[in-house]
Amino acid sequence: MQVYRLQPGSDIAGLELRDEAAPSLAPHQVRVRVRAVALNFRDLMVARGTYLASDGQSLIPGSDAAGEVIEIGAAVTRWRVGDRVASTFFPYWQDGAPTAAKTRAAPGAAADGVLAEQIVWGEDQLVGVPTHLDWHEAATLTCAGVTAWNALFVEGRLKPGASVLLLGTGGVSIWGLQLAHAAGVRTIVTSSSDAKLERARQLGASATINYRATPEWQEEVLRLTNGAGVDAVLEVGGQGTLTRSVASTGMGGTVAIIGGVSGFGGELEPFALIGGARRLSGIFVGSHAMHHDLNRLVTQADIHPVIDRVFAFDQAREAYAHLASGAHFGKVVIGV
Amino acid sequence: MQVYRLQPGSDIAGLELRDEAAPSLAPHQVRVRVRAVALNFRDLMVARGTYLASDGQSLIPGSDAAGEVIEIGAAVTRWRVGDRVASTFFPYWQDGAPTAAKTRAAPGAAADGVLAEQIVWGEDQLVGVPTHLDWHEAATLTCAGVTAWNALFVEGRLKPGASVLLLGTGGVSIWGLQLAHAAGVRTIVTSSSDAKLERARQLGASATINYRATPEWQEEVLRLTNGAGVDAVLEVGGQGTLTRSVASTGMGGTVAIIGGVSGFGGELEPFALIGGARRLSGIFVGSHAMHHDLNRLVTQADIHPVIDRVFAFDQAREAYAHLASGAHFGKVVIGV
Amino acid sequence: MQVYRLQPGSDIAGLELRDEAAPSLAPHQVRVRVRAVALNFRDLMVARGTYLASDGQSLIPGSDAAGEVIEIGAAVTRWRVGDRVASTFFPYWQDGAPTAAKTRAAPGAAADGVLAEQIVWGEDQLVGVPTHLDWHEAATLTCAGVTAWNALFVEGRLKPGASVLLLGTGGVSIWGLQLAHAAGVRTIVTSSSDAKLERARQLGASATINYRATPEWQEEVLRLTNGAGVDAVLEVGGQGTLTRSVASTGMGGTVAIIGGVSGFGGELEPFALIGGARRLSGIFVGSHAMHHDLNRLVTQADIHPVIDRVFAFDQAREAYAHLASGAHFGKVVIGV
C-alpha cells in the first residue's frame, strides 16, 4: 500500500510517499480502506516539530480519516465489511475527562497516523459516519468537528439559546458555527474579510464583525449582547486576542482555548477572571463519545461540513501548503 | 380591580369574579397590569382540591401571567414602568435545585395567584418577556414552557442531536416539541388523532405515532431509533403509559415524570431501571433561571407558542371547562 | 489451570471445578494469576438463571477478581509483571454514561468470568489495586464498591456534608457506609439486627434504625433530618421498601435503585416524585473511571473493606450458599 511518512521537524518538504506492506490484522481489529484525510493545523505543527513532545521518529502523519471496512478480525462484533467509519483522534479516549492513558499514542503525532491507503485499528477505536456525508465531508469530523463540539457543549456548557463568539473562519470556527446554529445557539463571527463574513451569514451566523474595520471588536460584542457578553468564545489564538476574548465574555462564561501557537501576547489580568467568574479552558480535541454525539447532531440537522478544497493523494505537500497559507474557509481535504 | 377567587375543592363552578382593592406597593415591589393568563392542568387540580396540600382558604387562582409594569417601588432597580414581564411559577426559586424554602408560597395554590387585573410582586420575582410575543403567547411560558425546559434540558440532560419522545399534544408536550426542534433534538410525538399528529409534523416533529393504531407504541419507538430507544420521555401520565415509556427509553436515559393524576397503573419493574441505568425524574416546574434560559431560546429561534384558544376575562369558567375537556392542542389562555 | 464452570439456571449445585488449558495471550493482553474472587448477589442470580438474558451456555462465573500480573503481551505499556490488579465489572466501559457497546460481554454473565486460577484480559480492562489492601480486600471493589460509588457520588450527586440512607448491611450497603463516612457524608443505616447496627456505628454510621422495632422507619429518617429527608437512598430492594425510601428522600433527592429481585411491591405514586422533584435512578454498577476514583478514596482514607468470610477455592459452593443465606455483614470472598 502507499503511505506518506514524515520526520517531525522536517517541514512540509519532509513528506514522502512510499510503498509499504499492509499491516496484519489481530482478532479485535478492523482493516479500513481510507478514502479521505482531512488536515488540521496540528499536522503543520507536527511537520514543523512544534507539536507537543515528539521522539523525532519518522511517522505516518494525519489524524482524520474516513473509509470503508474491508476486513474484520475474528473477534470483531461491532463492524461488518462495507461499513463506513472514521478514525478517532485519541484511540484510547472513549468518554469522560481526559487522562494521560486515554490520550496516549495519538495517531499522526505520537504514533502512526492515517495518511495511507489502509489503516488497521481496534474495533473500539472507530466511529460510524453519518450516511448523508460523502467521504471528503466524513473525514472532517475527527479533529475539527470534535474540538468544536467539546468547546461549545462540553467545556463551554452552552445551552440552546445561549451565545458564542467564533474567531475567524478556519476549520474549527466554521464547524462551531454550523453546530451552534443547528443547536439554537446565537453566533457572532469575526473575520478580516467581508466576503468570508458574508459566507458565514449564509451558514447561519447571527451577527458578524470585521476586526479590521472594528479593531476594538470586544466592544461590538458587548453592544450586540446588550452589555451582557457572550456565554463562550472559541479562542483559536492570535496576537492580542485573549484579552479581548475575555472582555467579550459574560459573567460565568468560558473562553475555550483551542489554539495560540505564538502565545496570546500580554499578561492575563486576574481580576478579569475573578470579578466575572470567567473560565479559560484548554480544549484537547475530545473523546469518542463526543464524536458520537457530533455524528448525531450532524445527522439530525443534516449538516454538510464546509470543504475549502480537495487535493489528490499525490498532492499532499500542496494540501499542507494551502492550509499553511491561511486562505481557506472551512476544511482542507486529501482524497485517497 | 377585578379578580377571580376560588375555594379549593369547589370545582370550576366555584370560580367567582369580584371587585377588590388593589394591593399596596412596598419599596422592592412592582405593580403589573395583567394582560393575559394561561391555564394549566394544575389549575383544574386546585379547583378540584386534588393539588398537593391546601389549607382550604379561598384564593386567587392561576400561576401564569403576562403584563405591563405600571408602577415601581422606590428601591426597584431592575424594572421600569412600561416593561413587559411575566410571573414566575415559584417566586422564591431563583436557580439551582429545588428546596422547600424555594418552592414555598406558590401563586394560585399556596398563595394568591394571577387571575386578576393587577398583581404586586417583588422585583426579583418577575422575568422579562421576549419582544416578539404578544400578550397571549407571553403568558404561556411560566408553567408549561418552564416545565418542558426542565424536563428536556435540566433533568433530561438532552444534548443537541439527542432524541425525545413526547406523549400527546397538551401544553407541555407541544412546548417540548417546539423547544426540542429548535435545539436540534429529534422528536417523536404520540397522539390518538391523526389530525393532531399532522399538526405536530408541521411544528417539526421528526416522527409521529398514533397510539390507537399502534397500541404497542414502545416497539415503534425502538424501531424508529434502531433499537436504541430515546434519550428522554416527557411522561405526562396516563393509565399504563409508564411501563411503555420506560421500555421506550435507551440506556442511561430519563423518563421525566410530569403528570399522572390517576397513577400510572401497575408495578414498576426494578430491573427495567437497573439493567438500562434508566432514571425516573419528577419535574416540579422550574426556576427563574430556567425561565430566563427559555426566554433566550424562544427569542433566538423565533418560537411562537401554540395557543389553542383565547377566552375573555369574564369567561374563566368556560376556559377551565375547555381545558378539562382535553380537546385542546397547545395552550388555553384568558385575556385580561 | 483450574476453573469453575456453571450452566446458568443450574443453581449452586451446578458449579463444577475443572482443569482447562490456560488461554493464550495477544499483544495488548495481560495474564493475571487470580488470588481472590469476591461474590455478589448477581452471581447467585446467574446461577439461578434470573440475571438478565443469558444464552444458556456454560461459563466461568464471577466478576470480581484481584491478582498479580504474571505475563504481558508484546504491545502492553500500562502494566509490568508483578503489578497488582483487579478486574473491571464491564471491560468495555471506560468512562461516561453507559451504552450497549460499553456494557457488552460482561464477565461471569455474558462472557467467561474470573473464578479461575488465571485470566487473560486487555491491558485497558484492568485497574490497579490500592497498596494497603490484601488480596481478599482487593477483590471486593469491582462490583460492590463501584456500585456504591456510582450510587453515592455519580447518580446520587452527594456533596460533602450531605446525607444518605443505607438499607441493610449487605456488601453494597457497607461499602456505601465506608465511602460516605470517608467523604464527610452523614449516614443512616437500617437493619433488623441490633448487633449489625452496632457494627455499623463502629464503622462510622451517624445514626441507625432497627426496622423491626420501627416499621415506619421513613418517619424516623424524617425525624433525624429535621423533616428534610436524606439526599439519597441506596435502595437494595425488598418488599414494600420503595415507597418508604421515596418518603425518606428530601426534595430534589435520589433513590438509587440497586436491587429488587422480587419487585418492590405496590404502585409508584407519581406525585411522590413530582411534588418533591425526586429521582429514581437505576444503578448498573459502573465504569473504569469510577473504579479508579474509588481506588483513590480507599487509598486516601485508608479504607479496609469489610470481609464477612473467606472460603477456600474448592469451597465455592459453600461460599455461594453462605451468600444466599443472607447472614453476612460485608463481603463473601473466595481465595484462589
Next chain:
Amino acid sequence: MQVYRLQPGSDIAGLELRDEAAPSLAPHQVRVRVRAVALNFRDLMVARGTYLASDGQSLIPGSDAAGEVIEIGAAVTRWRVGDRVASTFFPYWQDGAPTAAKTRAAPGAAADGVLAEQIVWGEDQLVGVPTHLDWHEAATLTCAGVTAWNALFVEGRLKPGASVLLLGTGGVSIWGLQLAHAAGVRTIVTSSSDAKLERARQLGASATINYRATPEWQEEVLRLTNGAGVDAVLEVGGQGTLTRSVASTGMGGTVAIIGGVSGFGGELEPFALIGGARRLSGIFVGSHAMHHDLNRLVTQADIHPVIDRVFAFDQAREAYAHLASGAHFGKVVIGV
C-alpha cells in the same frame, strides 16, 4: 447604634466609628444584632480603593457577620427572634451560576456592609449558623469559607479521594485545607514558614512544601503525585505563582483563581492549557446554596474554623492592619 464608615480609597486610616440611627424594618426583613465580623483581603482592597468599581461614596465596610435575630418583620416566615444567623456575601445570589443581577449591591463594597451593631436584611438574604460554632467562628464562613467551597467543590469539581494544592496559609487556604480534609480529599500545602506548615499538618495536611527551601515547588507537587499533578489548585495570587500552579495541575484539572492583586507576572502559555485540557477558573465567592452546603459539612465534620486573632469593636483599624501585615494563619475577626 455604632457603625464604622469608610471612604473607599482613604485606606485604613479612613475607618471612622460613628453613632447612627438604627434602620427601620420592612415586612420581609429581619433585624440582626451583630456579634462578630470577620475580615477579608477584599476589605483591605475596598479601603485602598482597588476593589472593582466603586462610586466613591462613604459606606459601612465588611461583608462577613454573625449575630442574633432580635426583630422580624410581619411577613417573615423563615426566622424567629433568637435565631443565630450569618450574612451572605451576595444577598441576591441564591443559587446557580452568577449573573450581574445576582451579584449586585454587594455589602461592604457596592452597598453598606456589616461592621455595625445592627443590620437589617431580607429574610432570604441570611443563612443559619452551625450550632457548634461560637460567634467569632460563625463570622468566618461568609466570604472565605464559601470561596473555598466554590473553588474546591463547584469550579474545582473535586471528588472524594482527589487532590488539591493550597498556596499559603491565609483565610481561604486554611478553610480549603479543613474542608478538603473533611471530604476525603488529599491536601498539599505550601508556605515559607516551617512553623505554619507544622500547623497545617496538625489540621490534616497530607503533605507540605516550604517554597523558600523548594523554589521549584511545582516539581515537588509532581513528585508527590507520581507525576500526575493535582486535580485543583487554590491560586491565591503572588508574583510568578500562576505558571507553577498550572504546571502542578494534572490533565483535566482546575486552577481556581482566587486572588492576584499585583498580577501573576509573565505570559500565559496557551499549550500549557490545551495539551493538559486544564482550566483557569475565576472564583467570585459564591451563592447562598454554597453557604448552606458549607454549613452542612462544617456541622457533619465538626469543623472549627481557625481564628488567628480577635480584636475588639473599637480596634477595627488594628484588625485591618494586622490582616495587612500578612502574618496571620487563618482568620482575623472583630467582636461586636
